[in-house]
Amino acid sequence: MGKWTRRAFITTGVLAGGALAVGVAIRPGHRAPKVAGQVTEDGEVLVNMWVKIDPRNKVTLVAAHSEMGQGAQNALTQMLADELDASWEDTSFLEAPAIDEYANWALGKGFLLGDADIPKALVPTVDGAMLQIMKAMKMQITGGSASIRATGVYGVRVAGAAAREMLINAASEAWGVPAVQLDARDTHIIDTNSGKRAPFAEFALAASQKPPSPTPTLKTPEQFRIMGKSAPRRDIPAKVDGTAIFGIDAQVEGMKHAAIMAAPVFGAQLVSVDSTQAESMAGVSHVVPLDDAVAIVADGYWQASQALKTVKVEWSATDNDAASSESLFNGFEQSLADGIDGGSSKSDVDDGDIEGALALAAATLDATYRVPYLAHACMEPMNATARVTDESCDVWIGTQNPLGFRYDVAAAMDMDVENVQIHQHPMGGGFGRRSISDSAVQAAKIAREVGGPVKLIWSREEDVRHDHYRPAVASRFRAAVDQNGQIAAWENVYHEKHEPVEAPTIPYAVAAQKIHHVDSPTHVPFGPWRSVDHSQHGFFTEAFFDEVAVAAGKDPYEYRMSLLTDKPRHQKVLRTVAEAAGWGEQLPRGRGRGISLQESFGSLVAQVVDVSVTEGKVSVDRVVVAVDAGFAVSPDGLTAQMESGVIYGLTAALYGEINIEDGAVKQSNFHDYPMVRMNESPLIETHIINSGEAWGGAGEPGTPGIAPALVNAVFDATGLRVRELPLSKQDFSDFS
Incomplete structure (x- = not known):
């Protein structure tokens, strides 16, 4: 589970990569400096691990959850906006990168502890323990209907309320008035006595230099302004007009396309391949044998899939060759x-x-x-695009567990995980299927053999016959x-x-x-x-x-x-x-x-x-x-x-x-x-x-x-x- 200390929780601000970052209230250690450059751009302030504010006074939730049609990122953004008292028009979300620091500790807390009454003094320690557990398990997963009831309740609401307190305290110092005299509303801080008003962005830098509370005061339902209402989905317009880029839409310069056929009986291995006819077909560049499958790589997917039909394969016998329902x-x-x-x-x-x-x-x-x-039958079949060099591996995919996939690919490629990057996309259905990394690992192995980027797409037949x-x-x-x-x-x-x-x-x-x-x-x-x-x-x-x-x-x-x-x-x-x-x-x-x-x-x-x-x-x-x-x-x-x-x-x-x-x-x-x-x-x-x-x-x-x-x-x-x-x-x- 990595190194663990008993240091008392404290966070401080640091300036890194042009953006100021402060760690969210989680032991052990100060995490935000590790992520600031990966989730912020020039002028943006990462107020805590979940919340950043830009100079235009726009608030972004850094969400450790994937989008597969369920709208969880949108609902989590509602939870953040409400606790932060930001206006809905000023808020949006960004999916967290597949790095250890965004292992989803709040999900672990929700599953393992639920509504257990934890003394305030122990909350940072408990949260830190959850982070270490989720890091060890490589868990950044979206599943188990946990986005709202775990991440939202134990992570996003707390982060929003803590950021609100930090902004109010920063404004109190800047204006020389008591914090109790100030309120937050519509992404602004307001002096309730004088009516003075200023945007969050004016105080974000100063706020991020203060330690956030691990146990801020959360709103009660009668105080909600955005939660409990049906806010417009941020992801819908791009899905309607076709500009949303799913994993299957990924484009990498110079990429080829691969079709794959795995052993029909689970557990069988590839014995031999006769690909003579396939290799003579137009556009075909590579035949790639894997342990339990064979892939054809060509200039286009149609060429690859048609060539694959001509391949003659011998598979090993198994003890289950006669099994039936x-x-x-x-x-x-x-x-x-x-x-x-x-x-x-x-x-x-x-x-x-x-x-x-x-x-x-x-x-x-x-x-x-x-x-x-039962098969999952996602409308978007399994796919992944990979590019592999001697030193690195990049994978473009839609996954329910980007961090887990990163580690799986690194292990399969015998690479340090720091040299593997997951470029996450929305998914055309998940239902649990996209928590399993088989297509990502296959794509990386094929790309290594080809020596250039390859997009692997499973046929619908492959998708149905080789599900989990x-x-x-x-x-x-x-x-x-x-x-x-x-x-x-x-x-x-x-x-x-x-x-x-x-x-x-x-x-x-x-x-x-x-x-x-x-x-x-x-x-x-x-x-x-x-x-x-x-x-x-x-x-x-x-x-x-x-x-x-x-x-x-x-x-x-x-x-x-x-x-x-x-x-x-x-x-x-x-x-x-x-x-x-x-x-x-x-x-x-x-x-x-x-x-x-x-x-x-x-x-x-x-x-x-x-x-x-x-x-x-x-x-x-x-x-x-x-x-x-x-x-x-x-x-x-x-x-x-x-x-x-x-x-x-x-x-x-x-x-x-x-x-x-x-x-x-x-x-x-x-x-x-x-x-x-x-x-x-x-x-x-x-x-x-x-x-x-x-x-x-x-x-x-x-x-x-x-x-x-x-x-x-x-x-x-x-x-x-x-x-x-x-x-x-x-x-x-x-x-x-």
Whole structure:
């Protein structure tokens, strides 16, 4: 974790590279001098690690988060502007460079400590420890719905409030008046007695020479002027007019283009390549063999991709060459049986007498649910542009973890990390896929062989067949209902635990609960997928809970409410969605309505789905969402993320399925891995609840609840229970 001292926190200003910088209040040491020249230009003042002010009185947030469509940078800028009392028109954001000093300590603090009450005297030490941990982990990641609830709450708001205090104190000295007589408003300092007014820029240099407070006074919600409102997105105009430069748009003078083909079976290695025909084709300059892939480099991407089709490759045999989805699931379910019968499982929750409750039950249920592997299917396929010399490596890419990528590329190229530069771009979708550095490493290796810059673009087929997939999972349930219709026991065993650890737990009051898991590893590469384990367990638990409600003879909504009497926040979210959706209304034959409740990433989301089943086809007509994220920093942004999460989850529930045949992925493109199209998209209504509880995430919580609400609605319409996704593989032709 590097050197660590017990020095008391103090920061002082230094003039470096034409811009004055002062470290944000984090131990150990004074960090800002290390970054000033990398985030400022002439005349700009870095008031702390997060905030800079230029001579035109424009404020810029230096944000340690990536942009992949979610709008987090914009919402973080709102948080800064509000605490700083800068006007929205005067604020913007700049993505932090991929350097150690911008490892995201606030993200670590949010995940590891949350709302723990830390004594003020210990805050600098705790923040410093978090920085060292995040540096050691090379973490500058955007994911886990953590931008607002971690970086925003523990980093950006504090930095904005601290900078505001520093500016006021500097103005107090300059004007010779008490600080309590001064106020900040609209990027200006105001003397409330005389009405005297001056821009922040006038005091920025002096302010940055004072030590910032690690525990400044933050605003309360009733004092917010920008948070809680829907500020215009700074990134939208460039995306609309086409001037936004994504990773795939990067241009480097003299670059060539590469297409790549990896071993079809994960784990296989390249044995031999016959590229005779490819080398004779126009524009082709290089054939580059890698350990588990081969790349063709040409003047243009079309030339490279066409030449790649002519290459004859021999791959090594593996132990998984005969693996199939069927054989993998057989292994999963055998592992589940062993976990129940043989006691080989690991416990998540173990409360009460499960076996006793099952033995005395008026009714018992036993069901197994399954979900397949899923690809990320970002609209921008994997790509990276690299230039490598004997001494340096530059990579142009859109990544969810620029700092981590920098270290990964350095290790792959056997270079000092100081000689590797990541040039970060916005992403055409991430969903967890762009936290994995495979394309960046490939591009760097290819560019080294070529001796000049190369843009590597994965074909859509390569993108689908060589993803890091959301795992296929089987989950077995047993439940007991007593003579009064109350759920007396809940048992769940599943395979492969990842994160978050709480994903398989349920919020309902059940006295006897046993939730446990078994290991059942496969050769298929795993990667984080939007909402990670919540995406599987949300479907499993909320769909099976509906089965329990039906077995108890209860309305699914009312049954949930009755088991949440000690959780009024959960009840309010459920009540809000039920009332908005018209729960309890009589629906005509062939139509159904289903409900779900999910707690994930610090937010509560309830969803009601309306479906129609006509001639064996299920149509999703309407989705009503109620979300309690504690406080909506940007209501439009939160609404957009709920809509995005619904569509992403709906695509998976209706169509998403990656099959393994002969050890390899069968699917290849959108013809056999389809997305929900615009004409299939339902009406989506979002209702926001500002409960005042701890602030939660937005990017992922909308995804887990859509699949169970969908299958619960299908049951309501047809009486047919769906326990395996996607819905498209189910047969509803007998329903009329």
